[in-house]
Amino acid sequence: MKIAGKTMCVFVLLTITRLMRTVGNNRVSATVGSSSELNCSHKSNITMVTWKISPTVGGPCTMGYRADQNKTDRTNCSDSMNWKFRPDGDPTLEIRHVGIAHEGNYTCELVTTEGNFHKTYYLTVLVPPRLALYCDNHGDPVCEAAAGKPAAQVAWVLDSNSTPREEGHDNGTVTVLSKLTARSTNMTNATCIVSHPAGNQSKTIACHPSKNNVFILYVSIILCFLSITTFMAVIYYFKLHSDRLCHKTKPLESAPVHTPQDDTMEVEPYTTYVQKENTIYNSVSDLTVGQNLPQGLSLAT
Known part of the structure; x- marks a missing residue:
């Protein structure tokens, strides 16, 4: 039990010591195109120092120095990053011509005779926008922070x-x-203000308002009114014309049903007529013949 207690105390002391020797993360910013300096802990009797860079975009890189060999090395780091001074005296890292690709985490690990130290930065790269102010086709001001x-x-x-x-x-x-879509009638000028961490503009x-746009607007309104009027006139004309056609056209009568009795009724009058014609013809013939007979003869009754 005592051994466990001593072990826990030693662990707590080591943690406290490490936290005391460690400096928390620092957020720094730099404007694109400028230079930035990231310093490490100023300690004497440096044995080894290493910068570990983890950019937001791209792969990591390292820069190191060993005092026992008096040698520096670098891995996957661009030429824009280098030691500002001699690393054995001041291990400050300098970034020249800062670009968007330099944004990310930078950690300095320092080994001295006094102990180990490290310091971490997060570098934010600022890009000032390009301000443009112009009037659009409708005469409204447009502000662009590009x-x-x-x-x-x-x-x-x-x-x-x-x-x-x-x-x-x-x-x-x-x-x-x-x-700016709606401006006061008494406002002649429009002022745009762009606020940015890299500077205000x-x-x-x-x-x-464009005269051409006003003319086009009036013409569009007139054409729209004429189109609606013409459409309504065409509808009225076709409606009136269709009503007249309905009054003139009569419905077709259904054809009568033809039966054999109708044929008989049509034939009987013809037969009666023929019989009467034959009777008249016979009478006339008899009269004619009687008139042509010799004297003393007469028509038989």
């Missing part, structure tokens, strides 16, 4: 009726577009 990192904040002076929109890019930058512009 390819900034992080995304910029866009605002308008004396007017907050804007519609910001963000568009991300593959390299981590963001473009912000803000359009502002521009002013005066936009006026």
Whole structure:
């Protein structure tokens, strides 16, 4: 039990000592294109120092120095990173022409006669946006903060009726577009302010509605009205014409059913007529014959 207690005390003491010798993570930032310096703990009697870099994009790299061999080495590190001074006296790391690819974690591990020390940084690369202010086809001012990192904040002076929109890019930058859709009638100029950790910018512009757009708008309204009027007239014409056709056209009567009795009724009048004609013809013939007989002869009754 005593041994376990002593072991625990030793472990706690070692942990406390290590924490006391360790400096917490530090967040630093650098503007793209500038230079950045990351210093390590200033200790004398350096035995070995190693910088371990883990960028956000790409593979890791290391830079080291050994005092017993008086030798430095580097693995997978670009030429833009190097020792600022002699590593045995000051192991500060210098990054020249900072780029987006340099963003990431940087850890310095230092071995001295006094003990081991390490210090970690997280480097954030700032990309100032390119400010552009222009008037669109409708005469509205548009403010563009292009390819900034992080995304910029866009605002308008004396007017907050804007519609910001963000568009991300593959390299981590963001473009912000803000359009001022409604301005006061007494406002002649529009001022855009872009806020960014790398610096603030502002521009002013005066936009006026395009005369061509106004003319096109009026023409569109007139054409739309004429189209609706023509459509209604065509519908009225076809409706009126269809009503007249309905009044003129009579429904077809159904054909009568033909029966054999109808044939008999049609034949009987013809037969009666023929019989009467034959009787009349016979009478006339008899009369004619009687008139042509010799004297003393008469028609037999």
